[in-house]
Amino acid sequence: MRDVAQRADVSAMTASRVLRDDPRVLPATRERVRAAAAALGYRPNEVARSLRLGRGTGLVGLVVTNLANPFYSRLALGVDSVVAGDGLKTVIGNTGQDLDAERELVADLIARRVDGIIAVPAAADQRHLAAAVAEGVPVVLASRPPEGFEADCVLVDDFGGARAATARLIERGHRRIGFLGPPPAVYTGTERLRGYTAALADRGLTADDRYVSLGQTDPDEATAAATALLALPDPPTALFCSNNRNTIGAFRAIRPLPPTGTAPALAGFDDFELADALGLPLTLVAYDSDELGRVAGRLLAERMRGRGPGGGPAPGGPVQRVVVATSLVEYGA
Template sequence: MSGRPAKNRGSAAPTVQDVAAAAGVSPMTVSRVLSGGPNVRPEKVQAVLDAAAALGYRRNENARSLRPGQRTGLIGVIITNVANPYYAQVQLGVEEIVTADGMLLLVGNSGEDIERERALVNDFIGRKVDGLIVVPAGGDVTHLRTAVAAGIPLALASRQVDGVTADVVLVDDENGARDGTAFLIAQGHRRIAFLGNRASVFTSRRRRLGFERAHHEAGIAIDPDLMRAGQNDDAAAHDVMVELLAGDDPPTAVFSANNRNTIGALRALAEHPEAAAAMRIVAFDDFELSALVPFDLSVIEHDPRELGRTAARMMMQRLAAPESEPQLVELPTRFRE
């Protein structure tokens, strides 16, 4: 990429030709990259995205519309697990705000698969959505950077990714996990198992940090054999919990970093009632019928529907004021003993 400097704030808005010159490619290549077109070499995609970011280029919204000045009234929503009731609540929260403004949703499920997420983003862009609300799977986020450079408003829900300028709403994952783990330590537990999603998932990393911070503050070493991450569904969590219970020195308590891991752990405990009788569980994320669980369970609660509402409000504000500064909102958690 050439060393051409970004335009000053007071100069005219950068054009496709400016981005092409800075990236060392043709204007046609810039257009193909920013529209999500195929068959562009990765190094050229990166050069175009870097040039667009450096110049502050944003594709004209009217140029994407069916007619100049007209929007489609569609918001694309991409969640990671349609089978998880948590994300159903997030979607309902988004829908509540968006439909009140006379708009409709297009909803896709990425299944924590970055390639599926990329395909959904490109498909929604092709359908001329007015904005995207995404729970990102993580990994290569070139497609999200492309969407932003193409002038499509983007809000990220529950997870943040590096290198993408967008409005973001998160949950206070680390402090919630720290407080839940500190509760177990205060109860006298020293062998606390950690059950979580894979390390590449943003929320799993933050909740693990909170778990580790509580141990560090208490001066307690963590047994690495009790750290189990990578369970993306309740079946995998069940198998891991059975394995932990069968060990020579099983845990006396469990910190579960999401509701699918919690449900899997509870299924395993139901099969081993003698272990369940002495086990203390702290679960991040509430789940259906949690108040009826016949085990010693505490829950770190937050409101997934409000997470969706907040992401949707950010989107509505972004559509009304495209040049405003990106927002970062962190929603609180509540410990239910």
């Protein structure tokens, strides 16, 4: 700022007023200061300015587990569409489903003085998120509820959606239904497995451990897992996949098999682009992932406006838990 003022032959205070668009500065002076700033490549440090004025940094941290999954890009768009209305910018960090990486990322966001954090936790151990709340940083969880502390959260009806999709397969005559899902530590996968098991129990069927494969995080792993299930002596006649990555992998395993009629039926959680173009009957559990992000953004914005002591729930503002509904869609039927 001093360099800009010196080049424009004005005081540092006048240069500051020009760059704050103070209308009291004469037009000729404004032109000289702006020309000096442009010549020097000067950019205001908005973070430092906000902190000096007693405001936050204007940044919101979004912590996700797998940026390769399109679900998280839609979630991020939903979050950003809301917080941008409050003049906030979204900073996205990927943990790769690794708890240590998540701890480091949250600590880094706190050190950078973000105004709030929206997190998709990788595991049930959430002490680092509880610590963030204790330090005065509002936290909202998405896709997984808080463990060991109070925080707002937005969830998908994982249990109900999986139960409905599995029931649809049973209604079509299937009794041997395989399940493909992520590692057991993933809350959504656990809830969807619970819904799958409940649908079987509703019809007097027992889940067969041989048909349950957990741990797949990308389509290649899911293809291998589906291929292994379909190679069993009495293979499943249908597969339910607990996320889009597993559904895509399962499709690749089924595609080389004989034409529909003898090939296994396929159902999955999460709608995805080109699902209607696969040329295979496909039942998917759909929901608005953008809305999941929008709700998370609204919850965080509300908490930031009326944060209570330590960043926790504001006085008179109870913790909120919002569940986004699901529906079944059919492709290629």
